[in-house]
Amino acid sequence: MPHAPETARPAIADPASVDAAIESRFSARAFLPRPVPQAMLQDILRVASRAPSGTNTQPWKVYVLQGAARDALVDKVCAAHDQLRDNPELEARYPEPYDYYPAKWVEPYLSRRRAVGLDMYGLLGIGKSEKDKMHAQQQRNFRFFDAPVGMFFTIDRIMGRGSLLDYGCFLQSVMLAARARGLHTCPQAAWNRFDSIIMPHIGAGENEMIVGALALGWADESDPVNALHTACEPVQSFVRFLS
Template sequence: MTAAIPQNPPFLRPVVADPASVEAAIESRQSIRAYLPTPVPRPLLERLLALASRAPSGTNTQPWKVYVLQGASRDALVQKVCAAHDAVRADPALAEQYRESYDYYPKQWISPYIERRRENGLSLYTLLGIGKGDKDRMHAQWQRNYRFFDAPVGLFVTIDKAMGGGSLLDTGMFLQNLTLAARAHGLDACAQAAWNGYASIVLPHVGAGDNEMLVCGLALGYADPSDPINTFRTPRLPVAAFTTWLE
């Protein structure tokens, strides 16, 4: 039997009027990898970004900077990065030209994280019917990242290189707010570290300054309900697996 969650004492800030909707936005958030071409109105995008900006940040530095790509600017960048991705496949030595600004993933994987990573990749590719040795389809599926999974809106988030590592944490909370606000308005999103290696193409394209570092990209739009890939939902550990209670 689940214990009842106590209500706030009257002298504290009131409970959100509809907490079930807040929880629904959190629980229904997932990384969507296929979108409809339906455009997202600019006023709605501005509202989502305003909500996201309520994220906490150390001493209120608000270190994030956002670039929103739609239409021709989006399509031109997709063409550039897909061409670079194809070129790297043809000549792996070219990969040295495309280095991430920071280590999103560890240089040396350890347990249990490597097992979770492998399970995630295997589950996704099994759903898509892509075998381990099918390099052509694996390449094509990875390149879906650089097409924003057909989402009509692509965003890039940067921070100033002068900022410390805590600004990455702050920006992560901004991104989480953005994805949850999107869900509240019937949209979906997918945060994408895959773009980071191509920062040397992305940053000049969006007009970012030399002082800026790419944190990640993000696809945003209306999910395609007919695409099987959107049935892919990753598991989560139970609270007991990652929590220590001290009294």
């Protein structure tokens, strides 16, 4: 007896909206105080949970901070950040949990990294010699750029490198689902070095490692920093078509 044909999955009715969510996403660095409904956050994470993962391991764990829990962590990490500025010898207290960036920068990555920094500080009118202003801007990371929602993402330490690839798919799905609802986000690795403060605060287990953080909310479109949209390389610069 022949197998019954599988039910065809429907095509996306409006593919342009998918493209728009991807193309309009940027790392927002200024947010409005407007709260994000809990139901919307739950729906974003529900949609994002459809992200692919090797053998369906789904290695993500998410901690969503709002209100007093968010504010208390902001105060703790900003205090530590200030201490590091005043006492650089404390650097060893806050090692990175994993190598997010290379130990040595080479081209073309070095130029791309420098361009983002120059463009951002240029928009803000902050010069290289203005150390206090630079410190204050760096600390905006640890205030979630005033976003009302901060998310932390962790993974079990036992998982392999491939699970970080899976995690990237999940994080992109979170950001695009948020964008589809009119929200903006900023993925953040800056928090990682303060994992010794963050992990106890969020109640993460000893077997967990921080992957990164995400600021989420309604972007302040009037803030000059949100005019920063990074340049992307043309397709022909990173793709080879073989036939």
